[in-house]
Structure formats: structure tokens, C-alpha cells
Amino acid sequence: MADFNASDLTCLRGERLVFGGLSFAAKSGDAIMLRGRNGAGKSSLLRVMAGLLAPRSGALCWNGENIADDRAAHQSRLQYLGHQDAIKPVLSVRDNLRLWGQLRGVSQLDAVIDAALHALDIHHLARITGRYLSSGQKRRTALARILIGQSDLWLLDEPTVGLDRESCAELSQLIADFRATGGIVIYSTHIDLDVKNPNILDLDDFAIPMVEWLTEHADLNDDTNDSANMQHSVSPQEAVQ
Amino acid sequence: MSGFMAVLQRDLRLALRQGADSVMVVAFFIVTTTLFPFGVGPEANILARIASGVIWVSALLAAMLSLERIFQADFEDGTLELLALSPVSMEMLVLGKVLAHWLTTGLPLIIAAPLMAVMLNMDQSGFVTLMIAMLLGTPALSLIGAIGAALILGARRGGVLVSLLVLPLYIPILIFGAGAVEAAQLGMSATEHLQIMGAILLLTLAATPFATAHAVRLAIE
Numbered sequence: 166m167a168d169f170n171a172s173d174l175t176c177l178r179g180e181r182l183v184f185g186g187l188s189f190a191a192k193s194g195d196a197i198m199l200r201g202r203n204g205a206g207k208s209s210l211l212r213v214m215a216g217l218l219a220p221r222s223g224a225l226c227w228n229g230e231n232i233a234d235d236r237a238a239h240q241s242r243l244q245y246l247g248h249q250d251a252i253k254p255v256l257s258v259r260d261n262l263r264l265w266g267q268l269r270g271v272s273q274l275d276a277v278i279d280a281a282l283h284a285l286d287i288h289h290l291a292r293i294t295g296r297y298l299s300s301g302q303k304r305r306t307a308l309a310r311i312l313i314g315q316s317d318l319w320l321l322d323e324p325t326v327g328l329d330r331e332s333c334a335e336l337s338q339l340i341a342d343f344r345a346t347g348g349i350v351i352y353s354t355h356i357d358l359d360v361k362n363p364n365i366l367d368l369d370d371f372a373i374p375m376v377e378w379l380t381e382h383a384d385l386n387d388d389t390n391d392s393a394n395m396q397h398s399v400s401p402q403e404a405v406q
Numbered sequence: 407m408s409g410f411m412a413v414l415q416r417d418l419r420l421a422l423r424q425g426a427d428s429v430m431v432v433a434f435f436i437v438t439t440t441l442f443p444f445g446v447g448p449e450a451n452i453l454a455r456i457a458s459g460v461i462w463v464s465a466l467l468a469a470m471l472s473l474e475r476i477f478q479a480d481f482e483d484g485t486l487e488l489l490a491l492s493p494v495s496m497e498m499l500v501l502g503k504v505l506a507h508w509l510t511t512g513l514p515l516i517i518a519a520p521l522m523a524v525m526l527n528m529d530q531s532g533f534v535t536l537m538i539a540m541l542l543g544t545p546a547l548s549l550i551g552a553i554g555a556a557l558i559l560g561a562r563r564g565g566v567l568v569s570l571l572v573l574p575l576y577i578p579i580l581i582f583g584a585g586a587v588e589a590a591q592l593g594m595s596a597t598e599h600l601q602i603m604g605a606i607l608l609l610t611l612a613a614t615p616f617a618t619a620h621a622v623r624l625a626i627e
Contacts, residue, residue, distance in 0.1 A: 184460070199512065215491055215627060216491070217487065217490065217491065217627065219627075220627055237493050237495070240491050240492065240493050241493035243491070245487075245488070245491050247484055247487060247488075248484070249483055249484025249487070250484065251483050251484040251485040251487075251488050252483065253420060253483070253485070255420060255424055256416075256419065256420065256423070257422035260416075260419070263416075264412055264416045265488070265492070266414070266494040267408060267411075267412035267415075268408075268409050268412055268413075268489070268493070268494050269493060270408055270493075310488075380448070
């Protein structure tokens with residue numbers, strides 16, 4: 166039984182406060198759907214969860230242990246799907262997937278790749294090179310990647326972009342299967358993905374004005390104080406935008 | 407180690423499929439070297455005198471031209487981000503990529519160098535030393551260059567920037583590389599020069615993967 170939670174997360178991008186005071190908790194089998202308008206920080210939150218981006222304050226814990234303490238362990242249990250499909254135009258679909266299996270030390274890799282290709286219904290494309298794939302096929306190849314190797318956490322950033330209706334249904338099925346085996350899925354989407362009772366995390370609720378956050382955290386450290394002085398002339402509305 | 411091999415294999419396969427890159431580096435090397443006889447005149451003794459320096463400068467420039475491709479394509483299509491998320495340490499992945507870069511640029515340059523030496527009328531006594539010096543020097547070029555290639559990720563007009571960052575760092579390799587060949591041609595021992603080049607290689611091998619990995623992490627944040 167795994168649990169993944171965070172308390173009081175703050176994300177700062179450049180001079181802009183993306184979200185602040187964000188907390189969530191998830192345990193095995195849970196799904197969290199991230200909602201919010203464009204720029205609310207859905208992608209940033211997923212990157213923070215993956216460890217690609219360090220939160221400005223707050224901590225993420227897996228089974229009570231801070232993920233920053235053991236990066237490698239966190240990275241080996243998560244699968245991340247970003248905006249980009251990371252598909253090399255000159256390599257076949259199978260060769261594209263092979264690298265990710267090798268990096269995770271997957272045994273019997275060919276069989277695992279076959280299973281992933283079947284799950285996404287792209288087995289007939291295995292030998293096609295990346296440059297001849299349509300954008301939907303590329304997205305499905307990227308989705309096949311997250312099936313390669315054991316994982317406990319899926320972080321999916323807009324997984325449905327470029328997918329047709331059938332593929333969306335397949336994705337829903339994959340998510341359901343993964344949750345049934347005890348996985349945690351955290352995803353952002355603009356269209357309705359058929360996922361059974363997800364917890365909804367609305368990032369618009371955590372968009373707090375910069376000035377307010379700075380006064381709350383004035384004691385955090387010195388360089389925040391500096392930017393606090395700089396930001397005083399900015400009105401709260403401007404700061405969140 | 408398996409991660410190192412996986413990245414090395416994939417980068418080599420990519421380089422083979424897009425063979426033009428390696429060919430271009432060697433072609434650039436040959437063309438640049440060929441320009442010197444036109445510039446300084448065809449007098450055999452003058453060419454023989456400058457041959458080692460010309461070959462090294464051309465090799466530095468050719469190696470530098472290809473630096474961008476170590477990380478740029480992976481950065482643009484999101485692969486680098488996923489590599490950073492893999493359980494394998496970034497330093498190991500960087501080493502794999504650098505070795506792939508050396509095998510596809512450094513090694514062809516070493517093979518082409520004696521041909522250029524013959525063209526420039528270099529004394530035969532310098533050939534073996536030239537090869538050894540390049541064998542020690544070109545991996546260091548790839549290792550140092552990788553830092554520059556990682557630092558310019560996300561920058562516009564990165565190609566010019568990388569040359570400004572990296573070329574000054576190449577100077578020691580140029581001095582000792584050309585010095586070794588010159589010493590051999592004058593009948594003196596080139597051992598000291600080659601030892602220093604070996605030391606530079608070991609130093610860069612130990613230090614640069616950490617710097618490069620850090621630069622990559624900054625770029626994808």
C-alpha cells in the first residue's frame with residue numbers, strides 16, 4: 166500500500182507565483198484529475214511531482230519519505246508523459262521504445278514491448294520509423310512507453326491530446342487496469358476522460374496573489390525578502406496573471 | 407552501466423541512420439585544412455612547418471561544429487527530460503552520449519588526419535605522434551565540448567555561443583597536441599607533451615560529466 170502526498174507546495178516560475186499552499190494526498194488505486202485554466206500550473210505541478218522541478222517550498226512524500234532524499238528511487242517508480250512524445254524520426258517504433266526499457270533494466274524486453282504495443286493497438290506499426298507516424302500514432306507510442314517497466318505512479322500531462330475516441334477509451338481502460346493493480350494516476354485533461362471517481366484538484370483554488378504569499382512567508386529566507394521589496398508595487402491581480 | 411550502454415547504442419544507431427553528420431565533420435576538416443596551402447602558398451617547407459598546428463586547429467573547429475547535436479535534438483523532442491527521469495544517473499548517460507559523439511566525430515578525424523598530414527608535407531617522423539596525440543586529445547574535446555553543448559540548451563543562436571564558450575577551453579589541448587608533433591619532428595622526445603595530454607584527458611573524464619549533467623538538469627527545469 167503506497168501513499169503519495171504533499172503539503173503546502175509552492176511553485177515559482179521566474180518571477181511568477183504559479184500556485185501556493187497546495188496539498189494533496191493519494192494512496193494506491195487513487196486517481197487525481199488536475200483541473201484549472203491555462204497557466205494555472207497543471208504541467209508545473211506534474212513536473213514538481215516527477216522531480217523535474219523543485220518546489221519553492223513544501224515537500225512531496227512517498228510513504229512518508231521525502232522524494233528529494235532519494236531521487237533515483239522515486240524516478241524508478243514513476244512514469245511521466247509530457248507534452249512532447251520524444252520519438253526519434255529515424256528509429257522504428259520498437260527501437261524508440263527499446264531505449265526506455267533498457268534504461269529501466271526490463272528483462273525480456275521484446276515481450277514487454279510487444280505487450281505494450283498490443284495494449285495501445287499499434288502492433289502493426291512496430292517496424293515503421295517515427296517520421297511516418299501521424300500525431301495520434303506518435304501519442305500512442307508515447308503512451309506505450311509508460312507501460313514498459315514496473316511503476317507505481319503515472320503522471321500524465323494532457324494524455325488525450327491527438328488521440329481519437331477509441332484511443333481515449335483504451336487509455337481509460339489502461340488507467341483502470343493500472344489502478345486495479347495498486348497504481349496511482351495523476352493526470353490533467355481538457356476533455357472528459359472516462360476515469361472512475363477521480364479526486365479533483367482544481368488549481369485555480371491555489372492561485373494566490375504574490376504579495377499575499379510573500380507576506381506570509383517573509384521569514385522564509387533572505388532572497389525572498391529581496392523579491393518582496395521588488396514586488397511591492399505590483400498589484401495582487403497583476404501578480405497572479 | 408546498462409544505461410550507459412543503452413544510450414551509447416541508441417546514439418550510435420541514430421548517427422548511423424543520419425550518417426550525414428559524421429561525413430560533414432570530416433568534410434569540414436578536409437576543406438579547412440586544404441584552405442591553408444591556398445592562403446600561405448604552396449612552398450613545401452612552410453607547409454611542413456605549420457602542418458601540425460593546421461591539423462589541430464582544423465580538428466578543433468570540426469569537433470566544435472558537431473557539438474550542438476550531442477543534446478540539442480534530444481532537448482527539443484523531450485527525450486532529455488525523460489532521460490533525466492530514468493533511474494540511471496545523468497552523469498552515466500552523459501558519458502554514454504559523449505562516447506557516442508567521439509566515436510562518430512573524433513575517430514573519423516583521427517583517420518583523416520594522416521591524409522591531411524601527407525598533403526601538407528609533414529615529416530614522416532611526426533605521424534605516429536600525431537595519431538597518439540589525437541587519440542588522447544579528441545576524447546577530451548568531446549568531453550569539454552559537452553559542457554558547452556549542455557549550457558547552450560534553450561538559448562537562441564546557440565552555435566555561435568558554444569564556440570565562444572568552448573574554444574578557449576580547447577587551447578591547452580591545441581598547445582600540447584601541436585607541441586608533441588613538433589617535438590617528434592625535431593627528433594626530440596614527445597613523451598612529456600603526451601603525458602600532459604593524458605593528464606588533461608583523465609581530468610576532463612573525471613570532472614566534466616558532473617558539470618555537464620548539472621547543466622542538463624538546469625536546462626530542463
